Amino acid sequence: MTRRNKGLTSLYTALFALILIFNGCENPGSVGDDFTNSPVVTFDTLEVKNTSVLNFEDGYSGNFPFMAMGKYNDQIFGDIDATTFVRPIRNPNIPDSLEIEGNNFSMKLEVGLDSAQTYGDTLGTASFSVYEITSLWRGTSHRVNDELDYNEANLIGQFQVGSEKNILIDLADSWKDKYASYLNNEEDNADSLYQYEFHGLAIVPTGSSGKIDFPNASETRFLILNEDQTDTASVPLNNWAYSINRSNVPQTEGAFPLHTTMESAMRIVFPTEELKQKHSSSNIIKSELIFYSAEENLQNSLPVNHYRPNINLLGLNQRTVDDDVFEYQLTDPDFIAPIIEDSAYFKAPVNTFVNNALYGEEEQNEMIVGIGSSSGILRSTLIFNSEAPSHKKPKLIITYIVNEEN
Structure with missing residues (x-):
């Protein structure tokens, strides 16, 4: 017998002995089997x-971490049209180096999109128009089916979203000048006037956009730039929300x-x-x-x-x-x-x-x-x-x- 075969024989003998021992431990005998109740699951x-x-149809959709903007025809969940609303704070922190007294500055809207989520065609391009909101609203109480009025005759800006996740939108001087009038107002009732008269912007999907993107509220802001755009101030959002029109x-x-x-x-x-x-x-x-x-x-x-x-x-x-x-x-x-x-x-x-x-x-x-x-x-x-x-x-x-x- 070879040394290899002798080793295998010894191993098989040991395993057989172990099996006999375990079987003996697990089987208490016929008397115990007949009279012991065993729990069964x-x-x-x-x-x-x-x-x-x-x-x-009236879920909340305001002042959440993310907003929704765009259009998508979902074969299961219908045609979805999502409009975003944003409003800047009235008293941003503006450095002394940035002169705004004479309205000799420009404004942009920076929209930071969630980098991980796109609802719809991930390779598509979506188009949007920006209008001034003309109705009173508040982010904390905004509902998903609330419709805000905005002036479509007064276009404030336009932009497209493809694969990029950070968008800079030029805003019309007419809207910037209106914001500046509240920014420079030092009267006691300035905050109250701003609350009831200045309502921010609506970001409205246009055309046959095939996707919905999600602006991150913490990465979406207004920008104030000096005349040669060498100095910038960031203006956080005061209120933000979105509404949905779902059909078909x-x-x-x-x-x-x-x-x-x-x-x-x-x-x-x-x-x-x-x-x-x-x-x-x-x-x-x-x-x-x-x-x-x-x-x-x-x-x-x-x-x-x-x-x-x-x-x-x-x-x-x-x-x-x-x-x-x-x-x-x-x-x-x-x-x-x-x-x-x-x-x-x-x-x-x-x-x-x-x-x-x-x-x-x-x-x-x-x-x-x-x-x-x-x-x-x-x-x-x-x-x-x-x-x-x-x-x-x-x-x-x-x-x-x-x-x-x-």
Whole structure:
């Protein structure tokens, strides 16, 4: 026998001995098997049978980190037209070297776009016109469907956006001179006059633009330049917001759209009665709500080089009496459903709700499923509802322990 074969024989003998030892440890004998109860983990699936769509159409969209501007025809979520509104502060920090008393300066608008997000044709070019806003507004209370008046007869500026992420826009002297009148006003009522008379600018998409970009509020500002443009002062934003006009939204059978703007959300009725009938005495160790996204529809609806900002989680809130969009969009949700990596479904742990429904005083059985967000980036997804095929319907998965005799 060779030395190699002797080594293999010794190894096989040792492994065989170990297997015998482990088998002996794991098997207590026939008497123990007959009379010992072993806990078994099992699962039950309860379908969420009652869902409906909620159209709020008045989500907040002002003074968020990002704004939205542009046009895009989304085959799933409709034709979207987003207009941005910006207003400078009245008292910027202007260095002594920059002379503004005689209006012998110029102004530009610098728009810094989010470098990671473009909604639509990533290789396309979008065109915009800039007009003076003529109606009173406030960023903190601005809603996504609020329409502001602006004077289209008085063009303040024009620009295009391709692949660049920083845009400088020349502004008309007529608007600059109007701003200067408030800038140089030292009367006691100067701030009040500015608040009620000077309303900033609207950035309006024009033509058949095929994308929506997202200005970063912290990187968007007005610039004051001296006559030879050798000295510059930065003027931060005082208010900013955007409005959306969404039209021609197609209906997807068995699914509801969800938007970060809360234009659409899904109402579900929790299967509380079935839960009580089947699991009032169960030893529940885990309860999870599952929601499936219509991933195939979402992917197949995007042409080459087109992109739609993605969704990583859903938020679940117990239904309020007043359908309070502020709570659904701007506060922390009651439950969070992160997307499962490399999958097309979201999973929300709801142990607290289930325990309260079974053993506590929980009487509310309605939840709002949405993706409300205060970032300003437009995000949407498509979630299967109770009319979808059985394997795609929302469901409650109950994991519990039972004792079985061997």
